[in-house]
Amino acid sequence: MRLVVLGPPGAGKGTQASRLAERLNIPHVATGDIFREAAGQDTEYGRKVRGVMERGELVSDGLTNELVRERLARADAAAGFVLDGYPRNVEQAVALDDLLHDQGTKIDRVIKFMVRGDDIVERLAGRRVCPVCKTVYHTVTRPPKISEICDNDGAALVRRDDDLKETTLRRLEVYGRQTRPLYEFYGDRGLLTEMDALGSDDEVFQRLLAVIGR
Ligand code: ADP
Ligand code: AMP
Numbered sequence: 686m687r688l689v690v691l692g693p694p695g696a697g698k699g700t701q702a703s704r705l706a707e708r709l710n711i712p713h714v715a716t717g718d719i720f721r722e723a724a725g726q727d728t729e730y731g732r733k734v735r736g737v738m739e740r741g742e743l744v745s746d747g748l749t750n751e752l753v754r755e756r757l758a759r760a761d762a763a764a765g766f767v768l769d770g771y772p773r774n775v776e777q778a779v780a781l782d783d784l785l786h787d788q789g790t791k792i793d794r795v796i797k798f799m800v801r802g803d804d805i806v807e808r809l810a811g812r813r814v815c816p817v818c819k820t821v822y823h824t825v826t827r828p829p830k831i832s833e834i835c836d837n838d839g840a841a842l843v844r845r846d847d848d849l850k851e852t853t854l855r856r857l858e859v860y861g862r863q864t865r866p867l868y869e870f871y872g873d874r875g876l877l878t879e880m881d882a883l884g885s886d887d888e889v890f891q892r893l894l895a896v897i898g899r
Contacts, residue, residue, distance in 0.1 A: 686711065686765040686897065687790060689772070689781075691867060692798030694856045695809040697882050700821055701798075701893055702769040704886075708899075711765040714756055716773075718819065720744055721845075739846055741855030743773055743863065750780040757784065765793075774863040778870050795871040796896055798882035809853050813842035827886065 686709060690698045699715055706713035724735035737744050753771055756762065772778040785791050800808075811824040815835035822829050822842060829835060833842050847856060871877040878896050882889055 687768075687785070687793050688766070688897065689768045689792055689795040689871075690798060691795060691864065691871075692882060693800065693805055693860050693864075694853070695805045695812065696798035696800045697808065697886075697889060698769045698798055700827075700886060701882075701889055702767045704890055705893055706767045708894075709765065709767070711767065712759075712761050713767050713769060714753070714762070714771070715769040716744075716749060716753065716771040717769070719752055719756070739852065741847055741852040741859060743859060746774070746776045746780070749773075750777060750784075753777075753781070754784050757788070772867060775866055775870055778867055792876055794878060794897060795867075795876045796893065797868060797877060797879045799879055800882045804883060805857070806853075809848050812845065812848055814845055815840050816843050 688705070690702050692698050699713075699717070702715065703713045720734050720738060723731055724738055725731065734744060743749075749771065753768075757766060768781075772781050781792070807825075808823065811826070813822045813824060813829075813833065814820070815822075815837065817840040818835065818837045820835060820837060821827075822835075829842065834840070835842055847853070868877060880889075880892050880896055884892075
């Protein structure tokens, strides 16, 4: 199954996409994770990506499309994938269509995560990430067993640099201007399902399974 999850930053896409990918035994492909990995490298490329992310802007379409093309060409994505954070604008959506067309496949469903503005702010403000295993926590809704420590490996949890207030506002603005038009793009193609993304992780996961008929 070839799925795309769309929604504003902090909607819970990564949390659900990784769980769904595990359930369906297909990869969770998150461009944000790919770029965070790159941003950790002390190279010119790494520094450039880090700068873009810290400003809350988008990495260039050319580079992003190329990375996704390479990732989806890998054997583990042959039977399907959950794309999270990509496409982020109409140019990327067209590039995705083209690359899947070249593979003789297409997207099965695009799921829009619906949340309220207040929830986004709360979710982003409380988000904590393990720098080692990348598990995502929330200080209130998904706290680790020991405050600020990862359950899996004992590492000290961190806040994402781009979850600080100014960058968050910029990311929401970029989302509104660049990513929102994708709802019409996929709606017109009959691929879009809107899903209420409020409620507990488990409730949202059950809704997600229902959307894809599982
Ligand atoms: P996205 O990938 O859309 O940016 P995340 O999956 O990283 O969002 O979730 C953002 C934050 O909200 C994280 O701290 C996560 O633990 C928390 N979160 C995710 N889903 C829920 C939920 N259903 N209820 C409350 N908090 C949630
Ligand atoms: P995310 O983890 O999806 O919130 O993404 C974090 C950051 O990575 C974004 O703010 C962008 O700077 C960058 N990024 C992630 N996905 C894309 C994409 N599809 N196109 C361009 N930049 C991206």
